[in-house]
Amino acid sequence: MSHRKLHNVILLALLFTAAARAQEPTKTVKTFKLGETSVNVNVYERAGAAVTLFAPHHNEQGALKAAREAIAARGGRFVEVESFDEAGAPARRLRFRVGGKAYSVDPNRIYTPNGRKCLNLPADAEAAVKAFADELLNLLFAPGGTSLRAGETLFVAVHNNSDVEKSPAAERDSDLSAVAFVKPLRSRTTFRGAFEESAAGVYLSNTEDDEDNFIIVTDPRLLGPLAARGFNVIVQKPAAQLRVPGCAVDDGSLSVHASFNNIPYVNLEVDINGGAARQRQMLEAVYDLIKTKQ
Numbered sequence: 229m230s231h232r233k234l235h236n237v238i239l240l241a242l243l244f245t246a247a248a249r250a251q252e253p254t255k256t257v258k259t260f261k262l263g264e265t266s267v268n269v270n271v272y273e274r275a276g277a278a279v280t281l282f283a284p285h286h287n288e289q290g291a292l293k294a295a296r297e298a299i300a301a302r303g304g305r306f307v308e309v310e311s312f313d314e315a316g317a318p319a320r321r322l323r324f325r326v327g328g329k330a331y332s333v334d335p336n337r338i339y340t341p342n343g344r345k346c347l348n349l350p351a352d353a354e355a356a357v358k359a360f361a362d363e364l365l366n367l368l369f370a371p372g373g374t375s376l377r378a379g380e381t382l383f384v385a386v387h388n389n390s391d392v393e394k395s396p397a398a399e400r401d402s403d404l405s406a407v408a409f410v411k412p413l414r415s416r417t418t419f420r421g422a423f424e425e426s427a428a429g430v431y432l433s434n435t436e437d438d439e440d441n442f443i444i445v446t447d448p449r450l451l452g453p454l455a456a457r458g459f460n461v462i463v464q465k466p467a468a469q470l471r472v473p474g475c476a477v478d479d480g481s482l483s484v485h486a487s488f489n490n491i492p493y494v495n496l497e498v499d500i501n502g503g504a505a506r507q508r509q510m511l512e513a514v515y516d517l518i519k520t521k522q
């Protein structure tokens with residue numbers, strides 16, 4: 229190879245490397261106070277799509293990986309809350325201290341006043357949780373936390389759940405699965421119904437063979453396009469029906485906050501065991517949906 233050709237090859241290689249690097253999402257670490265504890269909230273971002281993906285549960289590593297890959301491939305923003313147990317393993321619950329006392333909360337039960345009351349925390353700890361939730365909402369949504377960010381048409385939460393088929397039969401009724409949102413019928417008591425109080429209705433797809441894989445939507449208009457792609461879809465009750473006493477309906481989850489504020493919201497729930505391909509398909513469907521809306 230001539231000197232000049234070699235020079236060109238090197239130049240081309242450098243250009244390709246630069247292009248590849250431009251595709252990598254940038255990672256920004258925000259630190260929010262939860263009482264006396266600092267919590268890292270990571271933001272992965274890349275140009276290409278106006279959407280925010282969010283993972284509140286740090287132990288749901290399959291969902292985290294799928295979301296990071298979606299951002300790298302198609303753009304947008306992925307926000308994850310970091311949480312570790314005493315042994316340093318990724319954890320679902322967030323541990324924190326207020327007034328020197330130790331507490332923990334599920335970071336998907338903190339976004340509404342009723343939900344925070346259901347945590348049964350002392351007043352100072354509840355106030356700390358509210359301050360943290362407000363900061364997070366300001367990051368996830370437009371300033372104020374009550375509407376989508378400019379240009380976005382949909383908010384996407386990503387989760388994994390445990391495998392209902394592996395639970396003891398007696399505990400399956402309280403497991404989170406698509407069937408758990410179906411109201412037991414007078415004529416059929418085989419449906420589980422543990423979460424039916426929060427759902428307006430359920431679409432069970434005959435092309436989905438794992439009841440741990442399903443999508444929760446706050447807006448019934450999102451049902452059609454997702455059902456057409458073969459997913460199980462749960463439509464959450466409308467806002468007015470979520471404002472009831474008790475902790476079973478308004479449980480402080482982000483989907484309830486979204487509904488109260490008319491924010492189109494989808495929650496992608498996938499079996500922690502073997503659901504990775506399904507989660508990618510769900511994210512593909514969501515990105516296609518965003519494209520048709522823009």
Ligand SMILES: [Zn+2]
Pocket residue numbers: 285288386387388
């Ligand atoms: Zn989760």
